[in-house]
Amino acid sequence: MAESKHSKQEQSRKKKEGxxxxxxxxxxxxxxxxxxxxxxxxxxxxxxSTVLMFILINTNLLLLLALILLVFRxxxxxxxxxxxxxxxxxxxxxxxxxxxxxxxxxxxxxxxFSIQFISTSIAFWFNTPVExxxxxxxxxxxxxxxxxxxxxEFFAKxxxxxxxxxxxxxxxxxxxxxxxxxxxxxxxxxHAVEIYTPDAxxxxxxxxxxxxxxxxxxxxSDDLTDIPVGEFSHTISQNIKEGEGExxxxxxxxxxxxxxxxxxxxxxxxxxxxVSPELSQSLQAILKGVKEYHQLKLAKKPAQISYYxxxxxxxLLVVFCAIWFGFQLAKSITIPIMKFAEGTKRVTDGDLNxxxxxxxxxxxxxxxxxxxxxxxxxATGREQIALSGEMLKRQNAELEESRQYIExxxxxxxxxVISIDNRGTIKTINKAAESMLDINSRDILNKNFKVVLx
Numbered sequence: 001m002a003e004s005k006h007s008k009q010e011q012s013r014k015k016k017e018g019x020x021x022x023x024x025x026x027x028x029x030x031x032x033x034x035x036x037x038x039x040x041x042x043x044x045x046x047x048x049s050t051v052l053m054f055i056l057i058n059t060n061l062l063l064l065l066a067l068i069l070l071v072f073r074x075x076x077x078x079x080x081x082x083x084x085x086x087x088x089x090x091x092x093x094x095x096x097x098x099x100x101x102x103x104x105x106x107x108x109x110x111x112x113f114s115i116q117f118i119s120t121s122i123a124f125w126f127n128t129p130v131e132x133x134x135x136x137x138x139x140x141x142x143x144x145x146x147x148x149x150x151x152x153e154f155f156a157k158x159x160x161x162x163x164x165x166x167x168x169x170x171x172x173x174x175x176x177x178x179x180x181x182x183x184x185x186x187x188x189x190x191h192a193v194e195i196y197t198p199d200a201x202x203x204x205x206x207x208x209x210x211x212x213x214x215x216x217x218x219x220x221s222d223d224l225t226d227i228p229v230g231e232f233s234h235t236i237s238q239n240i241k242e243g244e245g246e247x248x249x250x251x252x253x254x255x256x257x258x259x260x261x262x263x264x265x266x267x268x269x270x271x272x273x274x275v276s277p278e279l280s281q282s283l284q285a286i287l288k289g290v291k292e293y294h295q296l297k298l299a300k301k302p303a304q305i306s307y308y309x310x311x312x313x314x315x316l317l318v319v320f321c322a323i324w325f326g327f328q329l330a331k332s333i334t335i336p337i338m339k340f341a342e343g344t345k346r347v348t349d350g351d352l353n354x355x356x357x358x359x360x361x362x363x364x365x366x367x368x369x370x371x372x373x374x375x376x377x378x379a380t381g382r383e384q385i386a387l388s389g390e391m392l393k394r395q396n397a398e399l400e401e402s403r404q405y406i407e408x409x410x411x412x413x414x415x416x417v418i419s420i421d422n423r424g425t426i427k428t429i430n431k432a433a434e435s436m437l438d439i440n441s442r443d444i445l446n447k448n449f450k451v452v453l454x
Contacts, residue, residue, distance in 0.1 A: 022100060074327050091337070092330035099326030110314045118307045122300060138290045141283040145250070152252030152271040153233040155188040159269050160258035162194070169256065169267050174203065176323065182206040191249075192216065192272035196224055211274065214240055219270065224253055225262040232259050240278075248280040249273075269382050336364045343371060352379035393395050424448045 026302050035133040078096065082091035118134040162184075163169060168177040176197060185193040185206040192211055195204035207216060219236070227234040240247050252274045255265035263270075275283075337358045346354040355372045359365060407428070410417050414434030426449055429441045444452045 005296045007301055025221060039330045068316075070318060070329075071323050073103070075323075078327075089334075092327075094335065095330040096323065099259040099329070100319070103322030107315050107318045111311060113310065113313050118304065118311070122304055125296075131297075132315045134290045134293050135285070137286045141286050144279075144283070148250050148273050148275070149235045149252055152190070152235065152250065153254065155184070156233055156252055156254035156269050156271045157258045159184050159188075159271070160254055160256040163267070163269065164257045178204045178206075188271070190271050191274040192251075192270070193436075194219075194270040194272070196268040196270065198224075200224055202269075208274075208384065219253070226254065227253065227262045246273040247277045250275060304420065332360065333364070336360070336368060339368070340371065343375070347378070348377060352363055418449075420449055424450060426452065 028290070078089065079094060082093055117135075149200055159181075163177065163180065166176075166180075167173060168180055180194045181195055181204040184190075185208065191202075191207045191208040194202055195220065196202050198221075200223075202218055202430060205216070217238070223236060233252050235252045237252055238251065240249055240250040249272055251270050252269055253270050256260050256267040257265075336356070336358055339358050343354050343356050351354055352375055356368045358368055360368070410428065410430040414432055415429070416436045417430045418426060418433050419428045426444050426447055429444065434441055
């Protein structure tokens, strides 16, 4: 009864351990999958993503540590069993060693192959031609903007010289100034020409046809006077919406007279060129791509480490799962063998009522049922033999009583009686027969009657 209770407790403990291992495996798998999904090393790689990835990785490691502790607990138990020569420990050790070897060989090969593949892939993503292409594209865009700014500055220089030399800033020449701004706008093929006073009042504006429907904002005093020291002009970039797309205005500001200190300028000329929406968007895309590439390049090492950690977790999961399943398989084989060994010893010692308390639905379970049936039948047979022996004892006692009774009767009757068996051997002779035949019983007992009659 106590053994049965202990066996049930052992089975309950194994079920709990198995359930715990299954929960750990599922959780680690889900967290590893989540890491690969949420980790984005692009431009939107934020602190919250980093913290979440850190939490997931550490949770994974803690769960993996719990699995390792469970496995090493069983390994320590196996070492103790082998050291004390407990029955079944050698077979269990061989099975677990076989599972470890079978798991390590393919897992190690796949692990190093995956590491090499990831390293090669990441190196390919960040190879030199890609970086050079992006940088060259950015340089082309920058050169285009520099070219537009230089052309605007050149036209601003010419316009400032003409306005200053013709004295078009005088009040009496306001109409001439307006006409001149229109002339140079068309002559220079620029999208807008503006004239501002030092207090940021626009006194003249000439727009190209494609800009007439747009709101063309005024510049401030800070915008006008923000010409760097040592420079002759300053360009401001403004994004606008043109039709269904977005364009960009490059407004180059120069002082009149040209090259004078902005604080001493009599006025300011602003030459504007519109960058088409297609070109502007392409340049913005190039700039964004370069920024994202450099951000990715900074995240190259963290990305490698993240992938290596994920691969290591998967590899360790495979190895420790193999060890765990090796333990379970070894237990499913060695425990019934130990039960059989104990059962045969008990049966040898005469305990035919012993039953193996172990249930399984495979061939070992069939063998256990056969063993239990055999011991049950042996116990039943022994009981029947004991019962038959008891009956024989009683029958022998009854026969002995009958024989003694017959001997007493024969001794005391006056008729002579001689008994022989089926072979003719004389078995008994009473006193009356000895007297009548004048013979001694010792001379004829156990002799054939034919020999005696001779």
